[in-house]
Amino acid sequence: LEKITKTAEEFRGITLGEFKKIYLNDKKRTYTYSSMLQYKNALNKFEDLYNTPLAELGYINIKPCVDKMIDTGLKPSTITDYLKRLRNVLGHAMYKYKILPDNPIKIKDYDFKKEKKEKINALNKNQCEILFNNLDGKDYYICLLALKCGLRAGEVVGLTDLSFDFKKGVVIIDKQWKKLGHKKHGFGAPKSINSY
DSSP: OHHHHTSOGGGTTOBHHHHHHHHHHHHTTTSOHHHHHHHHHHHHTTGGGTTSBGGGOSHHHHHHHHHHHHHTTOOHHHHHHHHHHHHHHHHHHHHTSOOOSSOOOOGGGSOOOOOOOOOOOOOOHHHHHHHHHTOOHHHHHHHHHHHHHOOOHHHHHTOOGGGEETTTTEEOOOOEEEEEETTEEEEEOOSSGGGO
């Protein structure tokens, strides 16, 4: 009771569905369009809890949502990602709004088989030769850049004339072509700091 009374009156009894809107509104300037979509998709997997007050969330009502995801065939890594996103939302409620005394999501509590990481198979020298012998024009150069420089598809498409410094023998990766909004694409920042 003491913990609940510390919560601001306007947030007492706030549901997950109501707080979802607050969270997404708070993050719309810091998250990219695709990150916002990922959070919306993850939170939709917990829509059975939208009418549940945040203070009542716990393993007992989150576990059935996880079981439902397992039953529909989602990979354990995807379910873990969705749980982490929900944990971030509840952490925001806890730290920024002081709605919760602690975060009810403890990932290790959810016992499902961990999938084996798929081994990434790079093309060997012979496979590269076969690929390049069957390509020409733009396709050849796109594949050459992707293979030799390790570029993602969006980074290759984001290359412009200014991306090449032929004197230094350098390809500058400082942008990529990506989804910026609903039916809107354009140049944006690379995926991670290591992409630059």
